[in-house]
Structure formats: C-alpha cells, structure tokens
Amino acid sequence: MNTEEKFVIGKKFWFRFLRWIRPLFLSVVFLFFLLPLHAGVINVSSRDKITTIKQAVEIATDGDTIMINGGMYKEKNIVVKKKITLLGKNNPLLDGEGTYEILTIKDVAGVVVSGLTFQHSGFSSLKDLAAIKVIDSRHFSITKNTILNTHFAIYIAGCDSFSITNNQIRGTPGNDEQTTGNGIHLWKNSYATITNNNISGHRDGIYFEFVQHSTITGNYCKSNIRYGLHFMFSNNDEYIQNTFEKNGAGVAVMFSHHIHMFKNHFLFNQGESTYGLLLKEINDGIIRDNVFEQNTIGIYLEGTNRIDVTDNKFLRNGYAIRIQASCNNNNVNKNNFFENTFDVATNGTLVLNNFNGNFWDKYDGYDLKRDGVGDVPYRPISLFSMVIENIPVASVFLRSFIVFLLDQSEKIIPSITPENLVDNTPLMKPVKM
Amino acid sequence: MNKIVKYVTIDILKSKVVLTYLLFLFLTCFGIFNLDNNTTKGILSLLNIVLFIVPLVSLIYSTIYIFNSGEFIELLVAQPISRKKLITSIYAAVSLSLVTAFIVGAGIPVLIYSPDKIGLLFIITGALLTLIFTSLAFLGSVITRDKAKGIGMAIFIWLFFSILYDGILLLIMFQFSDYPIEKLIIVLSSFNPVDISRILILIHTDYSALMGYSGALFKEFLGSQKGSVVIFAILIAWIIIPAIAAIRKFIKKDF
Numbered sequence: 001m002n003t004e005e006k007f008v009i010g011k012k013f014w015f016r017f018l019r020w021i022r023p024l025f026l027s028v029v030f031l032f033f034l035l036p037l038h039a040g041v042i043n044v045s046s047r048d049k050i051t052t053i054k055q056a057v058e059i060a061t062d063g064d065t066i067m068i069n070g071g072m073y074k075e076k077n078i079v080v081k082k083k084i085t086l087l088g089k090n091n092p093l094l095d096g097e098g099t100y101e102i103l104t105i106k107d108v109a110g111v112v113v114s115g116l117t118f119q120h121s122g123f124s125s126l127k128d129l130a131a132i133k134v135i136d137s138r139h140f141s142i143t144k145n146t147i148l149n150t151h152f153a154i155y156i157a158g159c160d161s162f163s164i165t166n167n168q169i170r171g172t173p174g175n176d177e178q179t180t181g182n183g184i185h186l187w188k189n190s191y192a193t194i195t196n197n198n199i200s201g202h203r204d205g206i207y208f209e210f211v212q213h214s215t216i217t218g219n220y221c222k223s224n225i226r227y228g229l230h231f232m233f234s235n236n237d238e239y240i241q242n243t244f245e246k247n248g249a250g251v252a253v254m255f256s257h258h259i260h261m262f263k264n265h266f267l268f269n270q271g272e273s274t275y276g277l278l279l280k281e282i283n284d285g286i287i288r289d290n291v292f293e294q295n296t297i298g299i300y301l302e303g304t305n306r307i308d309v310t311d312n313k314f315l316r317n318g319y320a321i322r323i324q325a326s327c328n329n330n331n332v333n334k335n336n337f338f339e340n341t342f343d344v345a346t347n348g349t350l351v352l353n354n355f356n357g358n359f360w361d362k363y364d365g366y367d368l369k370r371d372g373v374g375d376v377p378y379r380p381i382s383l384f385s386m387v388i389e390n391i392p393v394a395s396v397f398l399r400s401f402i403v404f405l406l407d408q409s410e411k412i413i414p415s416i417t418p419e420n421l422v423d424n425t426p427l428m429k430p431v432k433m
Numbered sequence: 434m435n436k437i438v439k440y441v442t443i444d445i446l447k448s449k450v451v452l453t454y455l456l457f458l459f460l461t462c463f464g465i466f467n468l469d470n471n472t473t474k475g476i477l478s479l480l481n482i483v484l485f486i487v488p489l490v491s492l493i494y495s496t497i498y499i500f501n502s503g504e505f506i507e508l509l510v511a512q513p514i515s516r517k518k519l520i521t522s523i524y525a526a527v528s529l530s531l532v533t534a535f536i537v538g539a540g541i542p543v544l545i546y547s548p549d550k551i552g553l554l555f556i557i558t559g560a561l562l563t564l565i566f567t568s569l570a571f572l573g574s575v576i577t578r579d580k581a582k583g584i585g586m587a588i589f590i591w592l593f594f595s596i597l598y599d600g601i602l603l604l605i606m607f608q609f610s611d612y613p614i615e616k617l618i619i620v621l622s623s624f625n626p627v628d629i630s631r632i633l634i635l636i637h638t639d640y641s642a643l644m645g646y647s648g649a650l651f652k653e654f655l656g657s658q659k660g661s662v663v664i665f666a667i668l669i670a671w672i673i674i675p676a677i678a679a680i681r682k683f684i685k686k687d688f
Contacts, residue, residue: 396618
C-alpha cells in the first residue's frame with residue numbers, strides 16, 4: 001500500500017466520518033435554536049399568580065409560552081407584539097363583551113394561537129373588529145380555535161407565510177351583508193395556508209383581497225349569507241377539496257388570474273341570483289374534478305377568458321353552466337352532465353368558446369362508428385332557456401307540453417339558439433372520474 | 434239513485450275500457466319508476482304523462498259513454514225519477530270509476546316508490562284532474578245532441594287546455610314582454626287546471642328553488658299554505674261549475 005492509496009483511504013474515512021457527524025451536528029444546532037421556545041411557560045388562571053392574559057403578555061419575553069387555563073377572560077383588547085405562543089388548556093373563553101376586538105397581533109414573527117375559544121367581539125361599521133386580528137406579521141399559525149358570534153372571526157392584513165388550521169367558526173348573520181363580517185378575512189397577504197376550517201353564518205366564509213400564492217384546502221363553508229369563498233384581485237392561488245354548501249353563492253372569483261380550483265364540492269347553493277361558482281373577469285384558471293350538485297346555477301361565467309373546465313360533474317342543477325357572450329376562449333371538455341334542467345344557457349348569439357367532448361345525459365344521437373363519440377353534434381342550449389333568459393316569468397311553463405314541442409322543432413332547425421354553441425364530439429358514455 | 438250508480442258502474446266494468454286504462458297506468462308507472470332510481474325525477478316524468486293522458490281519457494271516455502248510453506238515459510228520463518238525480522248518478526258512476534282506476538293504477542306504484550308529500554300530492558291532483566275533465570265532458574255532451582260534434586268538442590277542450598292555452602300565454606308574454614306581466618301570467622296560468630296542477634307539483638319538488646328568480650316569485654305567490662288552498666279551490670271550482678252547468682242544462686234539455 002503506497003502513500004497515495006493510504007491517502008485515498010484516509011480521505012474516504014474522513015468523508016464517512018463527516019457524513020455521520022453532520023446530521024448530529026445539525027440536530028444539536030437545531031435543538032439549540034429550539035431552546036428559546038421552551039424558555040418559559042407562564043400559566044394563567046384564576047388560581048395562579050397571574051390571573052389575566054394581559055399581565056402574562058406583559059411579562060413574557062420572546063419565545064415564551066402562555067398557557068391559558070379554563071375560565072372566562074374578559075380583558076377588552078389584548079395586544080401582542082412579542083414572539084409568543086398562546087395555548088389554551090381546558091377550553092378557556094375569551095369574551096369581547098360585544099364591544100371590543102379580542103386579540104390583536106402586530107409587527108411580529110412566529111406567534112402561535114391555539115386551543116382558545118373567542119366569543120362576542122364588538123360590532124362596528126367603522127372598524128373591522130375581529131376575534132383575532134393580525135397585522136404586518138409573518139410565520140404565525142392560528143390553530144384549533146373556536147370562534148363564536150363575532151363580527152369578523154379572523155382578520156389578517158399585510159402578512160405573509162402563515163397558516164390557519166382546524167378552526168371552528170360560527171357567526172350569527174345580521175340582517176344584511178353590511179352588518180355581518182367575514183369568517184376568515186385576508187387583505188394584502190401572500191403564501192397563506194388555510195386548511196380544514198369550518199365556517200358558517202358569516203358574510204363570506206373566506207375572503208381574499210390582494211392575496212397571492214396561497215392555498216385553501218379541506219375547508220367547509222356552510223350557510224354564509226354572501227359567498228362561501230370570495231376572491232378579489234387575488235392571483236396565483238389554489239383551492240382544493242373544499243365543500244361549499246347552502247351559501248348565498250358557493251364561490252365567487254372576481255378580477256383575478258391563474259386560480260386553480262380542484263376537487264371542490266359545490267352543493268345546494270339555491271335561490272335568486274345564486275351560483276355554485278361565480279366567475280367574473282377571470283383569466284387563465286383551471287377548474288378540474290369538481291362536483292356541482294343541485295345549485296340554481298352551477299358555474300356562471302362573465303368576462304372570463306382562457307379557463308379550462310375539465311373533468312367536472314354537474315348533477316341536478318337548474319342551469320349547469322351559464323356562459324355570457326362576453327367570455328372568450330374557454331374550454332369546456334370532458335365533463336359529465338346529469339339531470340340538469342338546462343345544461344347551458346347564454347345571453348347572446350356570439351359564442352367564442354369550445355364545448356367539445358363532454359357527456360350529456362340528454363344527448364339522443366347514435367354512434368355507428370362505435371368509437372364512443374356520437375356521430376351527431378349535440379346542442380346543449382334549448383330554445384326555452386333562451387326564452388327564459390329574455391322573459392324570466394316564462395319559467396311557469398317549465399315542463400309544459402308546448403315547451404317540449406318548441407324545443408323539438410328548434411332542435412331540427414335552430415333559429416334562435418346560437419349556432420356555434422355545439423358539442424361536435426359528444427361522448428356516448430360518462431367520463432370516468 | 435244508488436241503483437242507477439250500481440247499474441252504470443257494472444256497465445262500465447263490462448266494457449273493460451276503464452280496466453285497460455287502469456292497467457296502462459299501472460304498467461307505465463312501474464316502468465318509469467324502474468327506469469329511474471331517483472323517485473322525484475320519476476314523479477316528474479309521470480307528471481308529463483298524467484297531465485297528458487288523464488284529461489284525454491276522462492274527456493273522450495265520458496263523452497263516448499254518455500252518447501252510447503243515450504237510449505238508456507232517454508228511457509230513464511221517461512221514468513218517475515228526477516232528472517237531477519239521474520244525471521248526478523251517472524256523473525257519480527262515471528267519475529268514480531275513472532278516479533278509482535287512476536288511484537289504483539297510478540296511486541299504488543306511486544305510494545310504493547314515493548310514499549311522501551309529493552307522491553300524495555300527485556295522486557290528489559290526478560284524481561282532481563279526472564273529476565274536472567269528466568265534468569267538462571258532461572257539459573259538452575249535454576249541450577250537443579250530435580255525437581261527432583260532442584267528441585269534437587271533447588278533443589278541442591283537451592287540445593285547448595293542454596297546448597293552445599299555453600301557446601296563447603306565451604304569445605301574450607312575447608308581445609308584452611316590456612311590461613311587468615309576471616303577476617298577470619301567473620294569474621292567467623292558474624285558470625288552466627292542467628297548468629295549475631303542473632305548477633302545484635313542481636313547486637313542491639326542489640325544482641322551483643333550482644329555477645332561481647321567477648321560481649322564487651311563483652313559489653312566493655303559490656307555494657305558501659295560502660297558495661295551496663287557492664290552487665285547490667280553483668281545481669274544485671273547475672269540477673263544480675261545469676258539473677252544475679251540465680245538470681242545469683240537462684234538466685231543461687228537450688229529448
């Protein structure tokens with residue numbers, strides 16, 4: 001063994017040693033960083049030395065944990081400007097007495113709020129009073145809280161990289177949209193994660209304004225008086241596997257682009273001007289694998305460009321899709337339409353969208369070539385839906401025999417319905433989802 | 434009176450037309466419910482058939498029956514029986530057998546597959562429609578002595594209520610679409626027993642909620658408790674008024 005070989009072996013050994021020691025070293029460093037987190041636990045309860053949360057926040061230093069024990073805390077407005085963790089134990093109740101904002105977090109990173117119950121925040125039409133308001137902060141998380149009867153439940157402005165998870169939010173809606181706040185209200189944020197929250201009885205379940213690069217997953221929005229989820233001027237966001245039930249409208253996406261909407265469930269959004277999904281001035285989005293069930297209008301598109309509507313299921317809606325003439329270059333492909341009163345409705349004769357390759361349960365064509373694609377084009381717009389579009393009261397004739405006659409004659413010779421709105425390759429069997 | 438009802442009923446049963454009608458309803462209902470696993474949709478498909486078939490059969494069958502038993506009626510008129518009693522008994526027998534056929538033929542499958550409010554409503558409206566169109570048929574056949582004219586009148590009545598009336602309303606709607614005609618249209622359509630039956634059943638399914646704006650409007654107008662009472666009052670008026678007119682005409686009729 002010459003010196004060169006020795007050197008190589010020595011090098012190998014040294015590398016092995018390094019590979020083994022590095023994770024150890026890193027974990028020691030990591031633990032070192034973690035240490036300040038466990039720096040101190042401050043207990044708050046009526047039996048402890050510290051009886052109010054305000055006192056605890058005052059004496060806490062960065063990295064401390066404040067353990068709030070069960071009981072009622074009426075402390076007006078608690079302001080947090082330190083990097084602390086607020087933990088609830090045995091269901092502590094923070095009450096705003098119908099007058100105050102309960103918890104305000106400002107200009108700080110790394111705050112955690114977990115396991116608390118908030119109730120009765122103030123109601124104000126001037127200030128947006130909330131149960132939890134976070135302003136200009138980063139890297140915080142709000143988890144497993146219960147928020148009852150508040151104006152806004154969680155209000156976040158000017159923050160980034162945070163998560164809101166597993167919260168139960170129940171409001172009592174006021175008489176109109178003006179006197180009721182939103183469940184989770186985000187204004188001018190980025191990189192937010194909103195997961196598994198349960199929101200009901202607010203104006204909008206989740207409200208996004210100027211929010212970028214955020215993800216909304218697994219939430220359940222029910223019986224909110226305006227929208228389950230509302231986007232305004234928010235780009236590059238996605239919402240996945242959420243359920244929107246019985247809201248004023250399921251989801252409204254307005255003035256935004258590059259929104260991805262996957263695997264959501266829109267159901268029972270019924271009533272006057274009510275939609276499962278309302279799209280207004282939207283560009284370049286993807287709507288895939290969603291289920292629209294028993295909504296007055298499944299999807300309403302207005303001023304919408306380059307949206308792909310693919311692999312969705314439309315079941316028993318009044319109108320499955322209502323697409324206004326102001327929409328351009330949208331693709332509606334490979335969707336399943338079952339038992340909708342009207343599959344598609346529109347308000348003009350101009351159609352610049354593509355409707356090919358869907359399954360329509362009303363299609364009565366044939367497939368002699370046996371390639372699974374119908375040989376006769378399908379026109380999803382019925383004459384009667386055009387009539388209702390112009391004269392809404394005509395809906396008293398729904399399912400009347402004369403309407404059936406008119407629709408049949410229109411099918412043979414289209415005169416009123418737009419000629420270009422046609423599926424040239426209708427499928428014979430439903431798309432497998 | 435009971436005797437006349439009995440004889441007429443036996444006569445109707447002998448002819449087997451009503452039995453065929455019963456069988457037809459029975460098979461259609463079972464067929465439709467078996468095709469569709471969703472019973473509400475089944476009821477709605479049946480609704481179309483019932484709104485079409487029930488008035489037609491009630492009208493044509495009653496008219497033909499009265500003209501065919503013209504000699505029997507003339508014979509009875511010669512007997513010491515009051516004419517009012519005579520015509521009421523015949524009306525009772527014809528309408529009862531038709532209603533029974535409907536309730537057995539359509540009612541049993543509906544109650545098996547959809548034993549709820551909508552199913553019950555469906556059976557009640559079907560029975561009421563049978564009574565209404567039997568009344569109208571009686572009126573028609575009492576007015577004229579000519580059998581061809583009578584049957585023609587029956588077909589016209591059916592065509593009018595099933596198709597023409599809606600066509601006229603649609604025409605009005607197009608002509609006056611610039612005016613607030615919502616309430617007018619709803620009021621006018623509630624004068625047609627076929628339309629009102631259809632609306633009554635549609636309101637009570639989740640259909641009207643799905644239809645949004647005007648759905649909400651006529652739900653507000655007719656879907657309430659009060660609205661249902663009004664609808665049934667209209668339907669019953671459609672039974673009683675033609676029946677009374679027919680009786681009066683029959684009492685004064687010169688044979």
